[in-house]
Amino acid sequence: MATTDTAEPTRRRHLSPLRWAFPIIVVTLLASLLGVMYLDYVVDPEKNLHNFPIALVNQDVGEDLTVGGQTKHVNFGDQVSEGLQKAVPADQIDLRVLGVNEASLEMQSAQVYGTIIIPSDFSKRLGILGVGSVVPGDISKPELILQTNPRTGAFATAVVQKFGEQALTQVNAQVGQQLTDQVKAQLAPPPGAPPTELTAATRLVLAQPLNITVNQFWPLPGGSGEGLTAFFYSLLLLLVGMVGAMIIHQLIDSALGFLPTEWGPWYVHYPRASISRLSTLLLKWSAVVVMSLTVSGALMGIAAALGMPIDKPLLLFIYGALVITTVGFTCTSVLAAVGTAGLIINLIIFIILGLPSSGGTIPIEATPKYFGWLAKFEPMHQVFLGTRSILYFYGDGQAGLTRGVWMSLLGLAIGILGGLFITRFYDRKGLDRKPSA
Incomplete structure (x- = not known):
């Protein structure tokens, strides 16, 4: 049988104002710390972005192009890669230039949140697009691939997609300007001849020559x-x-x-x-x-x-x-x-x-x-x-x-x-x- 305490207190005790206020002070301090930690954590993730790891894979092998009667080897993938490395804010994005196998391993182990891939035929397709814009025939735009890593979380995926939208759109415009200048050089008439004008459709194609493809590297299962x-x-x-x-x-x-x-x-x-x-x-x-x-x-x-x-x-x-x-x-x-x-x-x-x-x-x-x-x-x-x-x-x-x-x-x-x-x-x-x- 349990023994209970039945004795009454020998004297009545009253809480002093300080003892009464002490738990209120403690809770207020804890709540303030809680507010700082949780709100500072979520208020402005874009402003707080730093060292966000994204892989860059350049598989482009280049292409031999003839311009003005001269043939030279070009690699537009290298130019795009260098442009991205210069344009990306280094204090926000950790752009890691990796090989395709290394990037795949980094994605599989959650070391990077996404990958930008420049395909091996990038220069070839871009060259064909430049020629095809002034020569009849079917052509397809060269492709840049943005892979997300959904297993690292929905917010990380959203950051990768937003980065890709901003950076690759800028790359698309820069490549378009370069390709337009190249086509105009090819169409330059002999001295004294009237200039050759590009059609509106051609200018539209050349202004946005790249097809940006977004896909998931390793989709999450249901549930x-x-x-x-x-x-x-x-x-x-x-x-x-x-x-x-x-x-x-x-x-x-x-x-x-x-x-x-x-x-x-x-x-x-x-x-x-x-x-x-x-x-x-x-x-x-x-x-x-x-x-x-x-x-x-x-x-x-x-x-x-x-x-x-x-x-x-x-x-x-x-x-x-x-x-x-x-x-x-x-x-x-x-x-x-x-x-x-x-x-x-x-x-x-x-x-x-x-x-x-x-x-x-x-x-x-x-x-x-x-x-x-x-x-x-x-x-x-x-x-x-x-x-x-x-x-x-x-x-x-x-x-x-x-x-x-x-x-x-x-x-x-x-x-x-x-x-x-x-x-x-x-x-x-x-x-x-x-x-x-």
């Missing part, structure tokens, strides 16, 4: 939420680890008599158990481990039932359990170290600072630069990279799984060592969990 399922699954893992650890901390402390238990009008405060801080923490950790396994399996079952594609179920289960365990161990260690204030610390680390720096909805390269610094160690970004790799890139280590696993193991080690050290220190100092005399 992927346009690339958002990885973010929300990561968020679930992190929230379960944090909230689950707090619930376990609260309920075990209540069962051991360190906190009162209150369910509606029912209030009970069990006798305080004779147990050390270290043993209490180990007890909570055991509950976190079991919780991580059951919840990771439950989340996978729910995802599968809702039609979310999971190509690597065992890998996702193990990684999910690792993430939940890491977050749970760290949260309980923080609570063991600082007590109730650990709730605020965990909230700041995992939610307020973590979500905006995750890169799950807006790429890190489209957020203020300090988010990139936070993303180097904030748990949510590491969790997202690993989850995205498993769900969209078949568990490719370079796509983020390797980093996600190692950072999770590092976080787990920090949580374990920190928790063991602080609880052992408190126990050795005789700092028992009991009211001060």
